[in-house]
Amino acid sequence: MSIEKQHILLxxxxxxxxxxxxxxxHSLGHKVYVADSVPMQLTSLSNAVCKSFVITxxxxDYNGFIQDLLTIIHDYKIHLLIPTCEEVFYIGKGKAQLEALCHVFCSDLHILSQLHExxxxxxxVRSKGLKAPETLLAKTSSEIISAIKQLGGEAVLKPVFSRFASQVYFVNQNNLKHVIHLINVSEQYPYVVQERIIGKSFCSYTVLKDGMICAHSHYPVYFTAGKGASITFEYVEHKGIEQWISTFFSGTNLTGQFAFDFIETENGVLYPLECNPRATSGVHLFKGLPLPKAFLNSxxxxxxxxxxxxxxxxxxxLTMGWSGTHFLKWCKTFLNSKDIIWSSKDMKPFFHQFYVYYSFYRLAKKNHISPIQATTIDIEWNGDKQ
Known part of the structure; x- marks a missing residue:
């Protein structure tokens, strides 16, 4: 694709x-449009965005969602569509329709779902000759119990489709009955029972275009919102992760944004826990660098x-990061890190975020779910059940 000024739909x-x-x-001169299925959009007041849309x-309504995107792409002469959250799976499903009008920066649903599941x-991972935690599929409570025994009485339990570690359980013989009572496992909603790996946690983010790695970042996990999503990000060199990414994508022709969660043992062995084939917070580590070129020029x-x-x-x-951490480490990190949302050239999103988060809090209360779960309830992908 030409790197001339483009109309970009996020x-x-x-x-x-x-x-x-x-x-x-926007900083490189492109016109940016943003669409989402919630009215409370963090980007809606940004001066980097030409126009925001609330879509289905x-x-x-999957068909309504695709039709809304087609209308925006046609009416605003969009050159490139970039999904960022879990709507990527629905865009991957409708990619053939959408690509009739513009370039779509993601892979087909088949590979997206294979990575996400x-x-x-x-x-x-094993087919690539890489190490992975021993992982067993369970569709009944009795299969979960049997799998945990097979793994030595201790394991990690999570649905095959989940996000933000919101439904992850660390299970042993002491809490097994309690956890089984909490979950709803079935043929339609299977779980994985996974070997528990002890070590340091890392996350990676890679932009791939036609099989070429165009941008890559990774960071250790220090502070999180709940069990999963990181809220602080520090780039550190890690040749092992870079080599793993290179090996995993070798010989492919994939396009999209791909993120992985890793555990590194004390012996330096990397184990991937899961893949998020979408944008993740590794994006934030490219501040001040020409990341858009990675999407436009392979x-x-x-x-x-x-x-x-x-x-x-x-x-x-301020609200979650200090919980269960060493206060001095929290202070040092807080004082030495720049905020992602704040920009002196684009201040409105910083103040608008309070309304956005409050809106999700209200949505969570209404649906009796956590605020983190509320952020994806209308876009999450749990298999093609359409």
């Missing part, structure tokens, strides 16, 4: 990564963050 306007991408494309939820992902060299780049979600750090 989906997932609720997400900080979408705001960051919008600002980065793909969970509620936690059992098939581990099978794919012939460029691999873009990496500057060494010791440190950023954070300041609101999350």
């Amino acid at each position: 989906t997932g306007g609720r997400a900080p990564v979408t705001l960051d991408l919008a600002r980065q494309f 939820s793909p969970v509620a 936690k059992f098939s992902f581990t099978e794919l 012939s460029c060299s691999v873009l990496k963050p500057k060494k010791s780049t440190k950023v954070m979600l300041i609101l999350a750090m």
Whole structure:
């Protein structure tokens, strides 16, 4: 694709990564449009965005969702559509329709679902000659009990489709009966029972275009919202992760954004836990760098963050980051990291985020779910049940 000024359509306007991408494309002179199925969009007041759209939820009406995107693409002469959140699976499903009008920066649904589904992902990892935790598929409570015994009485339990570690259980013989009572496992909603690996946690983010790695970042996990999503990000060099990514994607012709969660043992062995084939917070580590070029030109060299780049979600750090951590470490991280949302050139999103998060809090209360789960309830992909 030409790197001349483009009309870019981002989906997932609720997400900080979408705001960051919008600002980065805007800074290089591209016209940015954003669409999402919620009215409370973090990007809606950003001066980097030409226009925001509220579209149909793909969970509620897949065909309506695709038609809304087609209308925007046609009316605003969009050149490139970039999904950022879990709506990527629905866009992957409708990719052939959408690509009749513009370029779509994601892979087909088949590969996206294979990567997202936690059992098939581990099978794919092994097929590449890479190590993966021993992982068993369970569709009944008795299969879960049998699998945990097979793994030595201790394991990690999670649905094959899940996100933010919101439904992850660390199971042993002492709490097994209690956990079994909490979950709803079935043929339609299977779980994986996975070997528990002890070590340091890392996350990676890679932009791939036609099988070429165009941008890559990774960061250790220090502070999180709940069990899963990181809220502080620091780039550190890790040749092992870079080599793993290179091996995993070798020989493919994939396009899209791909993120992995890793555990590194004390012996330096890397185990991938899961893949998120979408934008993740690794985007934030490219602040001040020409990340949009990775989406537009596969012939460029691999873009990496500057060494010791440190950023954070300041609101999350203030409300959740301090819980269960060493106070001095929290203070040091807080004082040495820049906020992702704040920009002196684009201030409105910083203040607008309070309304956005409050809106999701109200949605969570209404549906009796956590605020983190509320952020994806209308876009999450749990298999093709349409």
